[in-house]
Amino acid sequence: MVAPASPARVVATRVLHRIATEGAWASPALDAEIERAGLDARDAALATEIVYGTLRTLPSIDRALASKQTKKGELEPLTRATLRAAQYQLAHLSGAPSHAVVSDAVSIVRAQRGEGLSRFANAVLRALARERPSSPERATRLEVPKWLEGEMTRGLGAERAEAFLRARPLPPPIALRVELTRTTREALATRIREARPSGTVREGVLSPRALLVSGVGDPRALPGWDEGLFAVQDEGSQVVAALLDARAGESIADACAGRGGKTALLVSQVGASGSVTAIDLHERKLEQIDGELARLGLPRDHARIEARDLSVGVGGLERAFDRVLVDAPCTGLGTIHRRPELLLRLTPADPARMGALQLAIARNAAKMVKPGGVLAFAVCSPTRAEGPEVAARMEREIPGLTRLVDHVEGVPLAPDDDGVWRIGPFGIASDEGPDAYQVVRFGITS
Numbered sequence: 001m002v003a004p005a006s007p008a009r010v011v012a013t014r015v016l017h018r019i020a021t022e023g024a025w026a027s028p029a030l031d032a033e034i035e036r037a038g039l040d041a042r043d044a045a046l047a048t049e050i051v052y053g054t055l056r057t058l059p060s061i062d063r064a065l066a067s068k069q070t071k072k073g074e075l076e077p078l079t080r081a082t083l084r085a086a087q088y089q090l091a092h093l094s095g096a097p098s099h100a101v102v103s104d105a106v107s108i109v110r111a112q113r114g115e116g117l118s119r120f121a122n123a124v125l126r127a128l129a130r131e132r133p134s135s136p137e138r139a140t141r142l143e144v145p146k147w148l149e150g151e152m153t154r155g156l157g158a159e160r161a162e163a164f165l166r167a168r169p170l171p172p173p174i175a176l177r178v179e180l181t182r183t184t185r186e187a188l189a190t191r192i193r194e195a196r197p198s199g200t201v202r203e204g205v206l207s208p209r210a211l212l213v214s215g216v217g218d219p220r221a222l223p224g225w226d227e228g229l230f231a232v233q234d235e236g237s238q239v240v241a242a243l244l245d246a247r248a249g250e251s252i253a254d255a256c257a258g259r260g261g262k263t264a265l266l267v268s269q270v271g272a273s274g275s276v277t278a279i280d281l282h283e284r285k286l287e288q289i290d291g292e293l294a295r296l297g298l299p300r301d302h303a304r305i306e307a308r309d310l311s312v313g314v315g316g317l318e319r320a321f322d323r324v325l326v327d328a329p330c331t332g333l334g335t336i337h338r339r340p341e342l343l344l345r346l347t348p349a350d351p352a353r354m355g356a357l358q359l360a361i362a363r364n365a366a367k368m369v370k371p372g373g374v375l376a377f378a379v380c381s382p383t384r385a386e387g388p389e390v391a392a393r394m395e396r397e398i399p400g401l402t403r404l405v406d407h408v409e410g411v412p413l414a415p416d417d418d419g420v421w422r423i424g425p426f427g428i429a430s431d432e433g434p435d436a437y438q439v440v441r442f443g444i445t446s
């Protein structure tokens with residue numbers, strides 16, 4: 001009688017398989033599979049570690065697997081997911097005994113794909129277990145394919161690229177955006193510390209609205225959530241919205257607003273005398289904005305939504321806004337620590353492909369800005385093809401557009417000499433830090 005595989009390993013393997021074959025996203029797939037299997041907190045943490053750890057170190061895992069495969073060619077997907085998860089544990093998790101890792105992997109493959117593939121998995125993993133380091137260590141760096149390593153260095157320079165790729169803790173802290181019209185950061189921090197004495201609560205250094213919380217459980221169960229005193233938003237994303245520098249009473253367009261991650265902050269900044277129009281290709285996303293504004297107790301009368309394809313045109317909205325934020329669709333490469341599954345999907349052609357779409361959208365968005373107004377172009381990616389190269393073409397090809405290299409009240413950062421604000425874990429002592437973004441601010445003269 002063979003003992004069943006550990007439920008954490010079964011869940012991790014299933015999630016890695018779904019990511020590779022169904023295009024599933026790691027975070028919701030893990031939540032769903034952990035619940036389906038009824039894992040306790042310890043097993044849930046192990047499954048999460050295996051999934052993210054495997055995705056964050058995939059190039060060396062696949063090299064190791066390839067070195068032990070005598071038959072070349074594509075591996076059967078479930079077998080490949082199982083082998084990847086097992087090799088991650090052998091290479092990086094000191095608490096996992098080799099015999100348990102190997103026998104669990106073999107029994108997962110046998111149960112789901114039969115005897116033949118389980119024998120193959122056994123041979124590969126035994127060979128890898130023999131070469132296992134005596135004290136496996138957690139990875140210190142996110143591993144990315146060669147082309148991407150080149151893109152990162154070209155976009156950020158060697159030092160910042162290294163800072164960006166440095167390993168981050170799992171789970172990462174959750175960033176809260178405090179609604180400063182209703183409370184202070186200090187007051188909310190005190191309430192959360194009192195309610196969750198074993199957690200940690202820190203102030204973000206890049207956004208004056210950010211609190212970074214760890215070990216506090218579901219943020220929606222924290223004090224202040226039901227009262228609408230905060231939202232969940234990455235600290236870098238808070239800085240992006242702040243860089244539009246919206247003022248009380250202004251009319252703003254949040255172009256590419258999605259579910260309104262930045263809309264609420266803009267509504268809060270312009271107040272009841274201003275207005276915000278959230279625009280996106282997908283009405284379904286925009287429909288979520290009103291509920292979030294209501295939860296945060298923000299004025300909703302002057303917040304509108306508008307579904308349209310901004311790469312096609314802005315008919316009827318010409319010169320309608322004091323400021324326009326273009327939070328453009330992009331590769332999302334700045335979020336790869338939180339979403340390492342992107343590394344399985346992106347190709348070397350993607351940054352330039354997304355850059356072309358961004359330029360089409362930005363060209364039209366510029367038409368919506370009143371003379372004397374401001375356009376902020378933002379992407380959550382550090383590549384040149386999506387940031388500075390799009391900005392350079394915007395400046396060359398859109399009449400009346402001038403790059404602003406200025407200071408923005410309340411943002412303790414500065415743009416680089418090329419006018420690009422590069423936001424990320426740069427110059428931050430801790431190993432945490434936000435995702436990576438690029439923002440370019442333009443003034444419109446005509």
Ligand SMILES: C[S@@+](CC[C@H](N)C(=O)[O-])C[C@H]1O[C@@H](n2cnc3c(N)ncnc32)[C@H](O)[C@@H]1O
Pocket residue numbers: 237255256257258259260261262263279280281282285308309310311312327328329330361380
């Ligand atoms: C980076 S996301 C926006 C995130 C959002 N601003 C937030 O803070 O949560 C980019 C958005 O652009 C939208 N989008 C993509 N192509 C578009 C187009 N041609 N016209 C308008 N919106 C588009 C996508 O639906 C997506 O919501």
